Structure formats: structure tokens, C-alpha cells
Amino acid sequence: MSELTSVVTRLEASLVTPIGSSFPIESEPDVVAQLLALKRSPNTRRAYSKDIKDFFQVIVESEPTRDLVLEFLHLEQTQAVQLVLNYKAKLINKELKAATINRRLAALKSLTKIGRNIGVCNYTLENIPREKNQPYRDTTGVDKDAINRVFVLAEQVKKAKTHRSRLKGIRDYALLRLLWGNALRRGEISSSNISDFNFGAKTLLIIGKGSGGEKQKITLPPKSAIAISEWLLARGEDAIDAPLFTAVDNANYGKRLSGNAIYTMVDKLCVAAGIPKKMSPHRIRHSAITAALDATDGNIRKVQKLSRHKDINTVMTYDDNRSNDQDEMSQLLDDLI
Known part of the structure; x- marks a missing residue:
């Protein structure tokens, strides 16, 4: 079993007790809810919620429950980066636009950032590169x-x-x-x-x-x-x-x-x-x-x-x-x- 498969298996089985948690089970934080609460724009909240949901559905075919999100945030640096790079590769294979891929990566980076701020995550995804945007876009509209x-x-x-x-x-x-x-x-x-x-x-x-x-x-x-x-x-x-x-x-x-x-x-x-x-x-x-x-x-x-x-x-x-x-x-x- 590869390391990536092992990580995914652990995530799928994480709905009882997150690994390495410093919180009592009854007070585990809802990190996604905390992330969305900090976003002023309703459009940003909807986009981030959709992007985080897509990540967990693609990687483990599951909704991003509180415990599943925490299990993801409790991974080691190399495991988490490998998992997100695998997700990014899947998005590229779907031929999604660079802007869409970058937005989904931004949602995950924001999720891990707030996880670090509240003490449930010890890694960063900041070194995962963004996709290069096509510099030209049609801005002419109509006459x-x-x-x-x-x-x-x-x-x-x-x-x-x-x-x-x-x-x-x-x-x-x-x-x-x-x-x-x-x-x-x-x-x-x-x-x-x-x-x-x-x-x-x-x-x-x-x-x-x-x-x-x-x-x-x-x-x-x-x-x-x-x-x-x-x-x-x-x-x-x-x-x-x-x-x-x-x-x-x-x-x-x-x-x-x-x-x-x-x-x-x-x-x-x-x-x-x-x-x-x-x-x-x-x-x-x-x-x-x-x-x-x-x-x-x-x-x-x-x-x-x-x-x-x-x-x-x-x-x-x-x-x-x-x-x-x-x-x-x-x-x-x-x-x-």
C-alpha cells in the first residue's frame, strides 16, 4: 500500500477520534465553520465551502464533516502536501481553468492557516505552486x-x-x-x-x-x-x-x-x-x-x-x-x- 493510499484510508476511517488532537472529543472545533465565518463576502463563503467540499469528495468520496476535516489537518507535512498535489493533478486532468484550480488551492491553504492559528494543524501548503494564469482575457464586451x-x-x-x-x-x-x-x-x-x-x-x-x-x-x-x-x-x-x-x-x-x-x-x-x-x-x-x-x-x-x-x-x-x-x-x- 502506497503512502498516499494509506493517508486516504486513514482519512476515511477518521470519523471517531481524530489523530493527535489536543481537544477533548466534545469540544473539537468546526474549522470549516470558523473559516467561513471570517469571510465577509457571501460569494467568497459560498466558493470556499464548495471548494472544500469538492476536495474531500474527490479525495475520499465523503462530505467534509468536522472530524474528517480535523483528520486532514492532523496529517504530517509530507502526507498533506502529497494529498493536495494529487488533488491538484486531478483538477488539471479535468482541464479546469487555472483560476478555478488556484481558487480551490486557496481555499485549502486558508483552511490549514486557520487550523494552525487554533492549534490543530502543524503544516503549511503555501509551497504548493499556483497554476499560471493565461495573461490574455477578452475584456472588450460588446459595442x-x-x-x-x-x-x-x-x-x-x-x-x-x-x-x-x-x-x-x-x-x-x-x-x-x-x-x-x-x-x-x-x-x-x-x-x-x-x-x-x-x-x-x-x-x-x-x-x-x-x-x-x-x-x-x-x-x-x-x-x-x-x-x-x-x-x-x-x-x-x-x-x-x-x-x-x-x-x-x-x-x-x-x-x-x-x-x-x-x-x-x-x-x-x-x-x-x-x-x-x-x-x-x-x-x-x-x-x-x-x-x-x-x-x-x-x-x-x-x-x-x-x-x-x-x-x-x-x-x-x-x-x-x-x-x-x-x-x-x-x-x-x-x-x-
Whole structure:
């Protein structure tokens, strides 16, 4: 029996008493629960929970119970690294994207880190290398004419015969205004409350990516502020602690609109508007950032204020993909011969 097989066998049989535990059995810590409790973003919590679950299902074909997780954390350094490298190899064989593999490894590294902090783990996975990301990604989105067709369609829905359909149209139009006019992410919209919106000042408080849960104020263009105001008026909600955007279907009426629901809304509207490219809220964000670069002749500093990317090199990637300088230079060289 190989060392790896032995490790897996021990993990499978670990549901009674974890090896080497310094905690009494009745007070064994739920390390996964503690890890997720420290993550502010609901999206991060869901992703880490899913990634940790995937690891244990792939390696030992079991749910990550408290005791099974502890048994994993009680392994020796060489055993744990070998186990995770084997898992990484399986992910590579599935031809998963580098970003997905790196996120799953990050979840396991975070799990062992909190395990070390509370004294139930004596090893680290930090030396396990990340997969190299492909540096190029399509950030161009679609042009403003295509986006305009989506807005026209959303405006038509606002004139629907039934109240519920009109309400959905008014809401979706306001959502599109935020996705386009402020290049917001769907999670930033979903997490906002009515109290975060100030029509008089034309501002909205959002919890931006990497903000640590701190709200930041963004200025809204007039059309966006008016669209949100029309949605709130049509909805008839005035409780300031209520979600800014809610579902209007029968099954979920009044509940906070999820990021997935915003994704579905964008996808359906763009398909109906005849856009062949697969669209999402983030694709509209891409489109807005690219359009802003076009309109400002590539003013990266100004556009960074819109995109709120911490690293200006990210904005430069948008600019490079937009301008396609490589094609221009290649044609110049071609004309020389």
C-alpha cells in the first residue's frame, strides 16, 4: 500500500477520534465553520465551502464533516502536501481553468492557516505552486450600439400591460443603468439597501470588491439616479433597511435580488436583443470600461476611477485589448516589405 493510499484510508476511517488532537472529543472545533465565518463576502463563503467540499469528495468520496476535516489537518507535512498535489493533478486532468484550480488551492491553504492559528494543524501548503494564469482575457464586451438595443428592449418592457411585468421592466432598466453607467459588479448591486441610495446627492454606497466590508460612495449619473427613484416609487417600499433591488416573481416577491438573478436577467435581455455574444453583468462592465476608454482616448487614470481596479495594470489590459496595437504594428511591418 502506497503512502498516499494509506493517508486516504486513514482519512476515511477518521470519523471517531481524530489523530493527535489536543481537544477533548466534545469540544473539537468546526474549522470549516470558523473559516467561513471570517469571510465577509457571501460569494467568497459560498466558493470556499464548495471548494472544500469538492476536495474531500474527490479525495475520499465523503462530505467534509468536522472530524474528517480535523483528520486532514492532523496529517504530517509530507502526507498533506502529497494529498493536495494529487488533488491538484486531478483538477488539471479535468482541464479546469487555472483560476478555478488556484481558487480551490486557496481555499485549502486558508483552511490549514486557520487550523494552525487554533492549534490543530502543524503544516503549511503555501509551497504548493499556483497554476499560471493565461495573461490574455477578452475584456472588450460588446459595442455601445449593442448595449443600446438592450436598453431599448428594457424600456419597452416598462410599458407592459400587466403591473408585475411593468414593475420588472422598471427594475431591470434601473439595474442596467447601474451596470453600464457605473460599471458595477452584480454583487455590489445585490448587497445594497435603500438607505445606501441618496437621490438628492445622486450617490450610492456599495461594498466594493476587496473593500473588507467597508462601504464606499460612488456618484451616479442623472439617468441612473432617476431610474432607481422610479423603481422605488413603482415598488412602493420605503423601509430604509430594505434591499435596494428585490425579486418581483410570485415565489420570491420582496426578497433581496440575488447576483444569480441579475445574471439571468442580463442574459435573457441580451439574447432577446439579438446579441450573439454570451453576455453577463460582468460583460456589461467590460463593455462600459472599454467604451469609457474609447470616449476618453485611453485616459487610463480617469477610467480607473470608474472601474475601481486597485491595480492600474488591469485597466491597461482593457486598453491593450481595445486598441489592438499589435495588429497595427504588424501591418506597419508588413507594409515595409
